Structures are given as structure tokens and as C-alpha cells.
Amino acid sequence: MEKRIGARTVRLEYPPAVLSFAAVGGHMEGQGPLRDEFDELSEDHFWGEKTWERGESAMQRHALSHALRKGGLREADIDFVFAGDLLNQCIGSSFSLRDTGIPFYGLYGACSTMGEALSLAAMLIDGGFARRAAALTSSHFCTAERQYRMPVPYGSQRTPTAQWTATAAGCCILADSGGGPYVTHLTAGRIVDKGIADANNMGAAMAPAAYDTLAALFRDTQTAPADYDLIVTGDLGRLGHDIVVDLFARDGVDMTKNYNDCGLLLFDVKGQDMHCGGSGCGCSASVLCGHLLRGMREKRWNRIVFAPTGALLSPTSSMQGESIPGICHAAVLSNDREG
């Protein structure tokens, strides 16, 4: 069977099964509409640790532990873990996995990391290199604010286009066999940069990458939005979501029926005063590993596109006047192993 279809998409020959998944979140996530879909919610934003950064690593450990427990697995049952986060040098992941002994490939895909991790895990299983692989990522409001903008205690004013970094982590364990849902197709992202340079407007910066990858997926698989029960991007928020709808409308493609965004799902955006919505690696990861995969198991949806997006900027690149490169990695998840 030819595994590559079209220019950018891979069709998995033996679609890997989602064996187990878990999501953990913080206070704001526990106030949001998805509160009942988390495996653990903590009011302690330090997660019992002395610093926020260590707290973020603790969140990842909890997400991994819940996923292992729910799947009846031990750490030694996992052949590879793909993990990453937003912190400089991805210390959220390297310190969370330090004591596990699981072979580890570190990723940096900003808020697209769960899509990247899921893609690589699925391909290594389908290729016969692993029986089970985990995708793991996190973000933390306080670590992200301190690193990218200002320490939280400064009380900086937020702009209307700003998004709220989720304090959350998600873990998804794929396997070569199991009950599903299954990962059937993957479309790899490429870097798209349309020149947006406002670090408080990530949605606009990332929307063209989401459009680029989703359009490639539809083209390569000869499908249309109506062929899916749900299409979700990661963390574009209100503005980015609307830009994607507009970009597809220009091509005569209707995205108004079944398209949503993890940043709009995780929070009650208006009620919780979230400006443009949620963001952060943990946003799409926890929405996938709670709301979306539970919904698929309950047959609320049978075939979805999960397409998290990442903004590949740093404070240094912004200070040097650079625009914001975006990327989006898409995966098709289906309750039917034939896709």
C-alpha cells in the first residue's frame, strides 16, 4: 500500500489505536464548560511544588500517570514518549520524564506539539518500530506569562486580541491494537508566515498555517469539511477561527457547519473574560485528551480532524522585529479503522 497520498498526507496502513488518554487542568479550566471531562483539576497552581515551572512538570507527570492507570499500563510498557512544552529548552517535559526511563524524543512545535507528537507516535507504531507510544504536552499560565510577557504579579493589562494560556496537560497513548478511535491520516505542517508581527495576536499569525494544512488534507484525501463530524484547530481563538472560515470561504469551502477551535471550547470565552480564547500546548492537548476523545468513545463524533497550530516565535525574535511563523499539524481520528 502506498502510505503517502498527495503531496503532504500520510495514510496509515494499520491505523494505530488510542489506547488511553488523560487530561489535567487548573483553576480556570475547572471553571470552564469542559470541567467534567478532566481526569484531575487542581486549585493549587504550584501543583505541590515550589515553583510554577516545577508545577508544570508535575502536571505532565500527573497526565502521564492517569493515562497509564486508565490503560492498565506501566511506564515500561511505553516504547517511546514524544513530549514538549513552551518553556525555554522544554524543561517542562525533560524534568517531568526524568525519572521514568521511557525512551524520549523531545519536540518543539509550540501549541501544535500535541499534533506533532501524535503524528510521530502514530508513524513509529505503523512502521513497526513501537507497539505503544505516548504523546504528552503541557502549558501553564504563570510560566508562560513570566517567560513570554511579564511575571503575573506585575498585573499587566491584556490587549483585546490576547489569548489565555491554559494551565493544563494532556497525554494520549497510542498502540498497535485496541478499541480505538484510530489515527487514520496525518498531514504534516510546514511553516507559513504572512508577516503578522504582533505577539498579542497569535490567532491571526497562525490562521494561515491552519488553512494551509487543512486545505492540503482535504486535497490529498479528496475529502471536504462535510466528510467529518468535527474539525478542530488548536488555539486560534475567536479571531483566528474566523480568519480560517474566511480563507476557506474564498475557495468556496464552507467551514461554518462543523468547525471549532480548542481555544474556544476550553473556556467560556465571554463569561470567563478570556478575550480571544485559550492557548498554550496544554489547551489543545487537554481538549483532545478529555472532551474530544471521550466524545468519540461515546460516538458523539465518529470522524474528526484534530489540527493544533503553533506560533514559532520567541521574545527574542519579536524584539528583533521578526514576524511570527506559524505551523499546523493535522491528524484524522476515526472510530472506523478503515478511516
Place this chain on the structure above:
Amino acid sequence: MEKRIGARTVRLEYPPAVLSFAAVGGHMEGQGPLRDEFDELSEDHFWGEKTWERGESAMQRHALSHALRKGGLREADIDFVFAGDLLNQCIGSSFSLRDTGIPFYGLYGACSTMGEALSLAAMLIDGGFARRAAALTSSHFCTAERQYRMPVPYGSQRTPTAQWTATAAGCCILADSGGGPYVTHLTAGRIVDKGIADANNMGAAMAPAAYDTLAALFRDTQTAPADYDLIVTGDLGRLGHDIVVDLFARDGVDMTKNYNDCGLLLFDVKGQDMHCGGSGCGCSASVLCGHLLRGMREKRWNRIVFAPTGALLSPTSSMQGESIPGICHAAVLSNDREG
């Protein structure tokens, strides 16, 4: 064929071929013993750009261009590129690849990144997901000093155990067919942390990870050091190299005959006053994509182990009193496709 052998090693069924490779470097690299093995050396540490960070991206672009040219390839011939670097949020890679349109998976493996990239590229090709994939990484002395320690113009004193971050980039393009050398086996790294907390002594922090991965490779493949013409770790420097020799000696394994380290190869360590030797993603990448692969094509060595190591710390984790987790990803390269 069973692709997994032992606990941590993968044997590639159709070992991917090294189709093309290229290395670029800066002033100090041009003064070192490997000067004739680079495709390009620049005396301009800005590489024609306004900032060192943009210069680092330019280095990656040059390394990719040289590798494409030498392989008679265009960007569109590459199915995936795996890239990463030491900069916060890996901007060296995301800005270098911004205009290429090549599907991109961003990695963070610190100085082990070339090993991680090579591993994932090889598995995606062997699994039938790609015909050609590139592994690309870089480091830059001035960007690394500014980010991890102090801006270079401050003229900080270096400690005796410090290493010198290479200003260099390497690109290796693998393909499903070609003349070789071939990637025959991979041993994935796991995080090893023995409690070293001195950020000026990376070699000691990473040596236990190198020992862990090399020992797993020897065990899983039932080989010994003498079965290879050369074993090279990445960037352990003098002290880390000697610790690896000592750790193996305790097991009765002789590493004194054919074991070297990229950080000792790249520079004339004493003559160039490099303290413990070279370091940085670009060190092992440029040594592989210059000296080592050229040497294999010329049959100086027919079977080598390339095992770059990464220190997964950040300035934040060090300031919070954390120790330094290390990782090492190993690949066996052979002129004989049967391994």
C-alpha cells in the same frame, strides 16, 4: 522482520542511505583541525545578517542549500525536515525553514538534536512514510553565550570545565535508496540525571546518559566496541569523554581503542584554548556532516556509532537549583547495508 531488538534498539529493515550532507562553520572552526572538511567557512559571525540569531538561521539555510546542491536536489524533493537548535523556542530552525515549504517537525534535544533528527528521519523512511528526509541543526557561540550565560561583550571568565559552543551547522539528507553509508540501527535515549548541577560542567552531566545509551546499544545488538571502527559521542569534551571510558572500564569494557568525542575532534582543544572542548548542536552535526561522513565515503571507517548527547537544562532550571538531565541518541552508520 522484527524491527525492535532488545529493549531500546531498532534495526532498520531497509537501512536508509545518506544521500547528501554538508557542514558550515565560523572562524574558530576554520582554525581547527577539521577546517578542510567543511563546505563553507565564514569569518563573518553575523553571516551577513543584523543579529547573531538571524546569523544562526542563515547558517542553517546555507547547510541545507549545500546539502541539496551536493545531492542534486531541490527543496520540493524533501518530504520532511527534522530540525532544532539551542535557542529559546528553537527560532534558529523555524526562521531558517520559514521560506522553504518543506514539511517540518521541530525537535528539542539540545546537543543530541542531530542524533534525534537522524533517528526519526531514518524511521520515517524505513516505515515508508518518506522517500527523503533531512536532519538539520545548528549552534552559534554568540547566541548561546548571550542566552545561557552572559553576552559576549561582557568578557566573562570561563571555568576550566567549560566547553566552547561551536558556531556551525550540519545537514544530512537520508533517502530510501542510494550509495550510502547507511543507517542500520538506532538506540533511543532516555533521560539520565545523576545530580550534577554545575552548568559549567556539562560533560560530567551528560556522560552517564552516553554510557546508558551506548551500553543499551551494545547489549541489544550483541556487539562490543571492537565491532566498530569508531565510536563518537557528541560534545562531552575531555572530562565527559574520560568519565565514559571509566564507566565502561568498571564493566570490563575497553573504550580506549576507538572512542572519541565530537567536542575533541572539532577543535585543537589545547592549541585553541578550548578548555574542555567544543559543544552545541552544531558541533556534533558539523563533525558528522563533514569529517565523519566524508571519512566513511573514503572508507577510512566502515562502521561507526554516532551518539550525540544533550544537556536538557535551562537557565531557569539552574537558577531554581535543579540538576542537569542528560540524554543521548545513538545511530549506527555502516558502508555495508546489511549492517
